[in-house]
Amino acid sequence: xSDLLGxxxxxxEKGLWSWLTTLDHKRIGIMxxxxxxxxxxxxxxxxxxxRYELFSAGKDFLTALQYNKVMTYxxxxxxxxxxxxGIPAVLGNILLPLQIGAKDVAFxxxxxxxxxxxILGAAIAIISLFTTGVDTGWTFYAPYSTGSAQSGTIFVVLxxxxxxLASILTGLNFIATIxxxxxxxxxxMRMPLFVWGLYATSIIQIVATPxxxxxxxxxxxxxxxxxxxFDPKLGGDPILFQHFFWFYSxxxxxxxxxxxxGVISEVVTAFSKKVIFGYKAIVYASVAIAGVGxxxxxxxxxxxxxxxxAGVLFSFITMFVGIPTAVKIFNWMTTLYKGSIEFRTPLLFxxxxxxxxxxxxxxxxxxxxxxxxxxxxxxYFVVAHFHYTMVGGAVMAVFAGLFYWxxxxxxxxxxxxxGQIGFAFVFIGFNVTxxxxxxxxxxxxxxxxxxxxxxxxxxxxxxxxxxxxxNTGMVILxxxxxxxxxxxxxxxxxxxxxxxxxxxxxxxxxHENFTKEMKVTGGPYDxx
Amino acid sequence: xxMRKHAHHxxxxxxxxxxxxxxxxxxxxxxxxMFGVLFVAYFLYHNQYPETFAEGxxxxxxxxxxxxxxxxxxxxxxxxxxxxxxxxxDSKKAVLNLALTLILGAVFMxxxxxxxxxxxxxxxxxxxxxxxxxxxxxxxxxxxxxxxxMTGLHGLHILIGMGVITWVLIRARRGEFNSxxxxxxxxxxxxxxxxDLIWIYLFPLLYLVG
Numbered sequence: 155x156s157d158l159l160g161x162x163x164x165x166x167e168k169g170l171w172s173w174l175t176t177l178d179h180k181r182i183g184i185m186x187x188x189x190x191x192x193x194x195x196x197x198x199x200x201x202x203x204x205r206y207e208l209f210s211a212g213k214d215f216l217t218a219l220q221y222n223k224v225m226t227y228x229x230x231x232x233x234x235x236x237x238x239x240g241i242p243a244v245l246g247n248i249l250l251p252l253q254i255g256a257k258d259v260a261f262x263x264x265x266x267x268x269x270x271x272x273i274l275g276a277a278i279a280i281i282s283l284f285t286t287g288v289d290t291g292w293t294f295y296a297p298y299s300t301g302s303a304q305s306g307t308i309f310v311v312l313x314x315x316x317x318x319l320a321s322i323l324t325g326l327n328f329i330a331t332i333x334x335x336x337x338x339x340x341x342x343m344r345m346p347l348f349v350w351g352l353y354a355t356s357i358i359q360i361v362a363t364p365x366x367x368x369x370x371x372x373x374x375x376x377x378x379x380x381x382x383x384f385d386p387k388l389g390g391d392p393i394l395f396q397h398f399f400w401f402y403s404x405x406x407x408x409x410x411x412x413x414x415x416g417v418i419s420e421v422v423t424a425f426s427k428k429v430i431f432g433y434k435a436i437v438y439a440s441v442a443i444a445g446v447g448x449x450x451x452x453x454x455x456x457x458x459x460x461x462x463x464a465g466v467l468f469s470f471i472t473m474f475v476g477i478p479t480a481v482k483i484f485n486w487m488t489t490l491y492k493g494s495i496e497f498r499t500p501l502l503f504x505x506x507x508x509x510x511x512x513x514x515x516x517x518x519x520x521x522x523x524x525x526x527x528x529x530x531x532x533x534y535f536v537v538a539h540f541h542y543t544m545v546g547g548a549v550m551a552v553f554a555g556l557f558y559w560x561x562x563x564x565x566x567x568x569x570x571x572x573g574q575i576g577f578a579f580v581f582i583g584f585n586v587t588x589x590x591x592x593x594x595x596x597x598x599x600x601x602x603x604x605x606x607x608x609x610x611x612x613x614x615x616x617x618x619x620x621x622x623x624x625n626t627g628m629v630i631l632x633x634x635x636x637x638x639x640x641x642x643x644x645x646x647x648x649x650x651x652x653x654x655x656x657x658x659x660x661x662x663x664x665h666e667n668f669t670k671e672m673k674v675t676g677g678p679y680d681x682x
Numbered sequence: 683x684x685m686r687k688h689a690h691h692x693x694x695x696x697x698x699x700x701x702x703x704x705x706x707x708x709x710x711x712x713x714x715x716m717f718g719v720l721f722v723a724y725f726l727y728h729n730q731y732p733e734t735f736a737e738g739x740x741x742x743x744x745x746x747x748x749x750x751x752x753x754x755x756x757x758x759x760x761x762x763x764x765x766x767x768x769x770x771x772d773s774k775k776a777v778l779n780l781a782l783t784l785i786l787g788a789v790f791m792x793x794x795x796x797x798x799x800x801x802x803x804x805x806x807x808x809x810x811x812x813x814x815x816x817x818x819x820x821x822x823x824x825x826x827x828x829x830x831x832m833t834g835l836h837g838l839h840i841l842i843g844m845g846v847i848t849w850v851l852i853r854a855r856r857g858e859f860n861s862x863x864x865x866x867x868x869x870x871x872x873x874x875x876x877x878d879l880i881w882i883y884l885f886p887l888l889y890l891v892g
Contacts (some may be wrong), residue, residue: 261705382823
């Protein structure tokens with residue numbers, strides 16, 4: 155970092171040790187970014203191995219058992235190590251205090267501890283690679299996970315537990331920060347929508363994560379002591395594991411997407427140069443999604459033998475989630491309408507999000523309907539659906555946010571053309587990968603299978619080509635961001651002429667974020 | 683008495699205190715949710731196998747359970763006094779009460795140790811290690827899985843609680859706390875009370891309801 159940018163959080167201290175012991179939320183955010191990019195790379199390598207094995211029918215270079223392990227690692231890494239910490243821990247850490255005009259998060263030491271817990275959990279999970287691995291799928295369903303011969307299961311499950319603790323502490327920190335450290339005059343209804351997204355996310359982290367934590371410990375107890383809670387031999391019930399697991403793991407998909415929606419709100423309004431349409435509606439929709447998200451877990455278990463009444467109820471409540479989600483999509487569209495739109499990379503990702511997430515959301519309704527779910531359950535239709543929501547939702551939003559805030563984070567501007575090329579690769583590659591999987595699923599291709607009937611071969615081949623394009627796009631995007639950090643043009647304090655507080659300090663911000671105490675007198679999106 | 687400066691991102695000591703207290707409360711929510719899962723599982727299986735749970739409860743001595751309940755309740759009282767005397771700038775009495783709390787925590791664990799050894803002696807182990815031969819219910823092992831999981835996790839929290847009480851005890855002896863700054867004692871106290879509260883539910887469910 156040259157001296158052109160003045161004294162800031164990046165150059166105020168030097169050396170690796172100053173990073174590993176830092177209490178500055180922005181530096182911790184950067185450390186999260188580096189760790190998560192590494193995990194995402196691992197997860198992507200596993201996904202490519204899967205796709206190339208599936209390129210043609212029959213056994214190519216993996217045995218069925220190896221395939222199961224690769225599939226498990228892809229899912230577990232991407233869920234617990236990439237998507238869950240992704241937006242909150244990276245963008246949330248860096249931006250939350252800046253957006254509310256605070257000097258730091260409420261508990262800086264705890265914040266650093268969360269990062270070390272994530273790394274510790276990831277290390278424990280990765281140790282399992284040196285045992286016989288794990289082949290249960292990322293869902294660890296009992297009784298298979300309690301009886302599976304693969305000894306890596308315990309490591310991955312304990313790793314997920316420790317990473318869950320990291321996630322809880324981040325959520326706790328953010329809620330306390332939002333309640334206690336807002337700048338003078340920033341009422342709850344004047345908070346930027348990204349902050350609202352993080353608030354809703356943190357509530358889910360606090361309420362849901364302990365459930366999966368103890369459930370994973372019960373799984374370990376089941377393997378080590380045979381406690382029988384999930385074991386029919388002692389009168390236990392494996393379905394109970396599914397209930398406990400999805401009580402966390404359904405809300406967790408909203409945990410991944412709510413902060414993403416917050417990013418989209420920021421980006422859409424900044425690049426339309428317009429006050430966001432229906433601020434309060436978006437706020438209430440975020441909280442509603444977080445709340446209702448706790449009451450829909452049973453839709454993962456329509457064919458697991460829960461009662462018909464439970465199925466009907468869960469189906470109905472699941473449909474209800476569509477309402478606040480649609481409210482948000484309409485609000486973003488209306489914000490764009492007659493705005494002064496600037497097609498920059500962040501907005502392209504936001505538009506990509508709208509397109510992809512709308513498909514992901516609508517196909518969710520097919521799965522929420524009891525009768526159609528009988529057909530689609532455990533097929534590639536489900537795989538395509540959740541990749542459209544999670545990759546479409548979370549990953550598009552991560553890039554929208556990274557490109558939008560990159561000039562603030564490192565003080566330098568990325569190369570616009572290269573960013574747009576990267577976007578094109580990711581957007582096209584993503585759709586080429588996963589759209590065929592909807593068709594495959596509708597035709598009856600079951601998920602998690604190592605081999606398939608010859609008539610599915612064409613679509614699988616298309617999907618594999620797509621996965622190569624999307625991963626190329628990811629590499630391009632990270633190279634663009636890296637080059638911007640190193641060699642980019644000086645961006646200035648507010649390159650987008652945006653109105654939220656983070657743009658009113660220097661880029662990159664100083665150690666204490668602002669040189670004067672911030673006062674807020676109006677809403678966050680004051681585009682007159 | 684040393685005066686302590688609040689961290690740079692807070693307006694003043696009161697601001698820091700209210701933020702810290704909120705953090706502790708949020709953490710305690712996660713503890714309650716975590717134990718809540720075990721309670722849900724307990725209720726489900728108790729409902730399904732009432733005879734098993736009734737038989738299992740007979741092996742527990744309610745008098746020892748009641749003794750431990752009294753011990754913990756009293757320790758909550760001494761903990762509260764510890765905080766009270768920190769607020770009153772009386773380090774000596776604060777230290778005394780924190781030490782009493784620590785001793786009562788240890789008494790609880792000693793009683794628990796006797797209870798556990800008694801069960802192990804009979805072969806009443808959890809899950810697959812269960813080796814008691816004269817059981818009437820076929821899945822009596824499940825009752826002891828719950829007994830050891832729930833009291834074990836609770837006991838672990840008592841040990842952690844004793845650890846953090848030792849930490850504030852040492853700081854109190856150094857005279858670090860006063861009416862302006864006693865946040866750590868308050869936080870540890872809240873934690874201790876919640877652990878207590880969980881025992882108040884464990885005692886009737888495991889020892890009395892059967």
